[in-house]
Amino acid sequence: MRSFRLKHWRRRGSYYALDPSFLDVADAEQSGALPSPLSQQAVTEPVCNSSLTYSMDTDDSSFGKTLLLLWLSYGLAKKEGRAFFIDDSQxxxxxxxxxxxxxxxQGCSPPPPHQVLPCPHQAKHLVVSADTASWTFGLSFHEEFVQQRRYGTEKYQHIYDLARAGYEDLFKLIGEDAVYAQSRIAGMKEDAASHGGSVVGMQIRRGDQHPLEYQFSRDYLPLERYATGARSLFRTLLNRGEPAHANGDLADFSAVLEYIHSPLLLASDDPDVFALPELSQAAAPFTVQKAQERIQLATKAALDRSSPVAPIREPGSAYVKHVDENSGWEGGFYGALFRSLGNPKATSGSSTLERLSSLSDPGTGNDGRASEQAMRVRELVGRAYLLDLAVLGESDGIVCAVSSAACRVLGVMLGWQAVVDNRWMNVDDSRPWSWNGAR
Incomplete structure (x- = not known):
């Protein structure tokens, strides 16, 4: 069983300041200030002395933000000696x-639900969710963990270390997805080694997420910016001799010719990006390949090619009856589109975001819970996202935009030394790594 190191708190700043007027629920019940509940949950192990529970949100459809908060919560719990639990019921x-x-x-049982509080931080049993994250990871958290005397990314190292601890202990894919990811990673590294090169990945977020850079805040970053960053990373890795060029011999023309066949991987929430000439031309002489092909999101055009829908015309009439159209993954990840998955009302007729957003309770049944069909489709989307991350996270370098949660997640997966060495390259507003994308 873990012990809660309150003595350590009294020497810290405002984040760990104790409120003398606060009486914890468990202490209040033990002292008789609060009556004990009539029904107690059956436990096989003693209740933990202190804990932090991360509640996975029912409203936030961003898998990347969920991962960042999950890993941060775990790292914080581990640092403070709290047991850690996950509530995925919603x-x-x-x-x-x-x-x-x-x-x-954790070697102990979770506390009763009525003892779990979102604040203050000195509570024995804390809960963190997307809705309460600003209380646990807000201004006082940054004042405690950001090293203001350091510059750029280095001032966020303590926060980075918390997230990295969560990644190392929690990011463990299961089943066939784990087998596929391991095989794909081994294959791309073998491919890179055979050409004396390295692996560089690009992650391009579109959909409802726009860049932080003001010039493109209502649009998307030019694809050329990602491709230029990738080519720059390849040159940097070659000059550093990673992994095969000990002297960075750019004069060896044959070695350079081999090097340009190194894997350049791409993951994007917009399937159309892969086929855009703008990207392939900007990335030349490197050839862009998909990070993974186990689970792919299809656009309407792809669905029309594989399962075309023929219009129905009345005999002798110019009138064409309305028929349902294929509805694909258009333009990237949109929260409204995601929440509509598995809802028949959202997949018939014209697939516009306005119509999806107007659905009062998309993808849910009469009891407010997502249908089984909706959950199966959502799970496929989540698995595709995680496979992209698993493969890109093993690259030698990453190019992405820090406005995307996936970009910040990949920074954690790549490792601190890679971030410090600029092998994690943000092309959005030149900001350093931070868990929330802020300066």
């Missing part, structure tokens, strides 16, 4: 264990 993507191995055993 998660829009389903069950945590549909994607990952269960979290490490």
């Amino acid at each position: 998660w829009v993507y389903g069950r945590y264990t549909s994607y990952f191995a269960p979290p490490p055993s």
Whole structure:
């Protein structure tokens, strides 16, 4: 069982300041200030002395933001000596264990729900969710953990270390997805080694997420910017001798010719990006390939090619009856589109975001819970996202935009040294890594 190191708190700043007027629920029940509940949950192990529970949100459809908060919460719990638990009962993507191995055993039981509080931070049993994140990871958290005397990314190292601890202990894919990811990673590294090169990945977010850079805040960053960054990373890795060029011999023309066949991987929420000439031309002489091909999101054009829908025309009439159209993954990830998955009302007729947004309770049944069909489709989307991350996270370098949560997640997966060495390259407003994308 873990112990809660309150003595350590009294020497810290405002984040760890104690409120003498606060009486914890468990202490209040023990002292008789509050009556004990009539029904107690059956436990096989003693209740933890202190804990932090991360509640996976029912409203936030961003898998990347969920991962960042999950890892931060875990790292914070581990640093403070708290047991850590996950509540996935209301998660829009389903069950945590549909994607990952269960979290490490804590050696004690979760506290009763009525003892779990979102604040103050000195509470024995805390809960963190997307809605309460600003209380746990707000201004006082930054004042405690950001090293203001350091510059750029280095001032966020303490926060980075918390997230990295969560990644290392929790990001463990399961089943066939894990086998596929391992095989794909081994294959791309072998491919890179055979050409004396490195692996560089690009992650391009579109959809409802726009760049932080003011010039493109209502649009998207030019694809050329990603491709130029990738070519720059390849040159940097070659000059550093990673992994095969000990002297960075750019004069060896044959070696350079081999090097340009190194894997350049791409993951994007917009399937159309892969086929755009703008990207392939800007990335030349490198050839862009998909990070993974196990689960692919299809556009309407792709669905029309594989399963065309023929219009129905009345005999002798110029009038064409309305028929349902294929509805694909258009333009990237949109929260409204995601929440409509599995809803027949959202997949018939014209697939516009306005119509999806107007659905009062998209993808849910009469009881307000997502239907089984909706959850199966959402799970596929989540698995595709995680496979992209798993493969790109093993690259030698990453190019992405920090406005995207996936970009910040990949910074954690790549490792601190890679971030410091600029092998994690942000092409959005030149900002350093931070868990929320802010300066």
